Amino acid sequence: xxxxxxxxVNQQDLLTSLKAxxxxxxxxxxxxxxxxxxxxxxxxxxxxxxVTEADHLxxxxxxxxxxxxxxxxxxxxxxxxxxGGKIAAIMRxxxxxxxxxxxxxxxxRTEDVVLIGMDCLGAYGNTDYFRFAGEDxxxxxxxxxxxxxxxxxxxxxxxxxxxxxxxxxxPFPTSADIAIGLHGVDTGRHLLVLGQTPxxxxxxxxxxxxxxxxxxERQAIMDQLRTSREKYRDDMFAAxxxxxxxxxxxxxxxxxxxxxxxxRVACPVCYCKECVFVTDVFNHxxxxxxxxxxRKGAVKMPTDTVFYHLTRLTHMSTACVGCGQCSNACxxxxxxxxxxxxxxxxxxxxxxxxxxxxxxxxxPLSEFKEDEFQEVVGL
Amino acid sequence: xENFEPVLVAFVCNWCTYTAADLAGTSRLSYPKNVRLIxxxxxxxxxxxxxxxxxxxxADGVLVSGCHPGDCHYINGNYKARRRxxxxxxxxxxxxFEPERLRLTWIGASDGIEFAEIMQELVKELKALGPSQxxxxxxx
Numbered sequence: 001x002x003x004x005x006x007x008x009v010n011q012q013d014l015l016t017s018l019k020a021x022x023x024x025x026x027x028x029x030x031x032x033x034x035x036x037x038x039x040x041x042x043x044x045x046x047x048x049x050x051v052t053e054a055d056h057l058x059x060x061x062x063x064x065x066x067x068x069x070x071x072x073x074x075x076x077x078x079x080x081x082x083x084g085g086k087i088a089a090i091m092r093x094x095x096x097x098x099x100x101x102x103x104x105x106x107x108x109r110t111e112d113v114v115l116i117g118m119d120c121l122g123a124y125g126n127t128d129y130f131r132f133a134g135e136d137x138x139x140x141x142x143x144x145x146x147x148x149x150x151x152x153x154x155x156x157x158x159x160x161x162x163x164x165x166x167x168x169x170x171p172f173p174t175s176a177d178i179a180i181g182l183h184g185v186d187t188g189r190h191l192l193v194l195g196q197t198p199x200x201x202x203x204x205x206x207x208x209x210x211x212x213x214x215x216x217e218r219q220a221i222m223d224q225l226r227t228s229r230e231k232y233r234d235d236m237f238a239a240x241x242x243x244x245x246x247x248x249x250x251x252x253x254x255x256x257x258x259x260x261x262x263x264r265v266a267c268p269v270c271y272c273k274e275c276v277f278v279t280d281v282f283n284h285x286x287x288x289x290x291x292x293x294x295r296k297g298a299v300k301m302p303t304d305t306v307f308y309h310l311t312r313l314t315h316m317s318t319a320c321v322g323c324g325q326c327s328n329a330c331x332x333x334x335x336x337x338x339x340x341x342x343x344x345x346x347x348x349x350x351x352x353x354x355x356x357x358x359x360x361x362x363x364p365l366s367e368f369k370e371d372e373f374q375e376v377v378g379l
Numbered sequence: 380x381e382n383f384e385p386v387l388v389a390f391v392c393n394w395c396t397y398t399a400a401d402l403a404g405t406s407r408l409s410y411p412k413n414v415r416l417i418x419x420x421x422x423x424x425x426x427x428x429x430x431x432x433x434x435x436x437x438a439d440g441v442l443v444s445g446c447h448p449g450d451c452h453y454i455n456g457n458y459k460a461r462r463r464x465x466x467x468x469x470x471x472x473x474x475x476f477e478p479e480r481l482r483l484t485w486i487g488a489s490d491g492i493e494f495a496e497i498m499q500e501l502v503k504e505l506k507a508l509g510p511s512q513x514x515x516x517x518x519x
Contacts (some may be wrong), residue, residue: 241473244473244474245473245474246475246512247474247475247512247513247516248512248516250474250475251516254518255518276428292436292519295437296516296517297517298517299517299519300517300519304519305519306516306519307428307431307432307435307519310431310435310470310474311427311428311431313470314427314431314463314466314470317466317470318466342473343470343473346469346473347466347469347470350465350466351462351465351466364462365459365462365463368458368461368462370448370449371448372461373462373464373465376465376483377461377483377484377485378482378483379484379500379501379504
């Protein structure tokens with residue numbers, strides 16, 4: 001029986017309520033630590049923190065529009081082997097999806113973790129966030145969620161959500177053990193808490209939060225948001241396809257790329273310990289570069305730019321969760337998220353797969369059947 | 380264009396298609412010299428990056444060819460290859476690579492005649508398609 005409960009809120013002070021929820025989590029015998037985004041005491045920045053003592057929760061801030069990294073990688077680091085305790089991790093839906101992909105790719109384990117997701121209000125790009133937050137990250141968070149929850153949108157002070165967030169049709173924590181709901185909820189008075197798995201229900205049972213019911217209008221509000229996001233996303237795909245549908249256009253699109261591989265480093269599902277592009281495999285003999293230059297008259301240096309991006313797409317597009325950290329990490333403002341998400345969308349559709357949906361669905365390239373995809377065989 | 384001789388890079392598995400190529404040779408069958416055979420132990424080891432690298436650096440077409448379903452020397456390598464070709468055929472055409480430039484076939488060890496015929500057919504097809512746009516770009 002799925003548990004539906006509430007967290008009390010006083011005068012729309014969501015941060016204090018979430019801090020109280022975290023404190024209560026830490027009081028549970030089953031939980032040894034929580035992983036939660038917090039404002040750092042020394043700077044106006046929000047980062048994932050691993051907390052074991054309730055008196056270190058003053059900066060709890062899962063509603064901040066800061067999104068410096070996809071936390072799935074951090075959680076994978078904490079769960080890849082038994083740690084001797086259970087961690088409750090509060091993350092964005094795209095971080096949970098990436099974590100689920102990492103579990104399936106044998107980079108993380110679900111055994112010692114309870115995944116807690118929130119309805120995601122979206123995030124600003126790194127530099128936009130710094131500009132928006134200024135010296136007071138807490139006030140910035142409050143201004144942000146108050147505006148979004150009042151239906152006034154996320155565009156404030158001339159900054160808006162990243163395109164990844166604006167195109168995100170899945171800002172709901174559907175694959176979490178526990179979901180914290182904001183949509184359709186009277187957030188001035190309480191937050192909705194939903195147990196979505198037996199593990200989530202167990203923990204909620206122990207916490208003994210006041211029980212509640214899902215507001216009737218919640219589903220309709222979520223559907224409406226999903227529909228408008230899908231519209232934005234499909235327009236984005238159409239524009240990106242038109243900008244890259246031949247090799248010359250793709251070269252133009254990627255012209256600013258300096259082969260820094262930041263997009264790969266920031267990508268939560270690009271998990272290879274040693275990427276082939278940093279090995280000596282493509283560190284060619286000097287004479288090879290001269291031969292290429294001679295054959296074509298000129299080659300852009302460094303070489304292997306389009307090659308890198310196309311190869312990475314074959315390696316990660318089945319697992320892309322659309323978090324947009326690739327674009328966040330690009331030093332030259334190439335809209336890589338738009339490109340990668342478009343390809344990932346098509347790839348996942350081709351294999352009837354949805355990245356991050358469930359640990360039970362096998363990644364497309366890790367299974368096969370005798371009788372399938374006949375259309376790609378033969379002349 | 381009339382003198383255009385396409386380059387077809389063919390990744391062929393040791394146990395079936397390479398053996399078929401060998402058979403075609405010992406049977407004195409002829410097939411176009413445009414084909415560059417690369418012997419691999421199994422089509423299951425052909426990483427998509429090999430195909431992309433070939434297409435970006437000189438190949439007008441790429442063939443991956445191995446054992447018929449059920450015949451793989453390593454039981455299921457050809458099934459893995461088929462999924463990877465499916466993936467590439469989904470990705471590459473989005474950037475203007477004609478789907479005909481990438482082919483997957485099953486040619487068994489005893490199919491020497493079929494091997495020669497398929498090579499002729501593929502080269503004919505690539506000649507009709509013309510030179511690949513990708514291979515002459517200064518950005519790779």
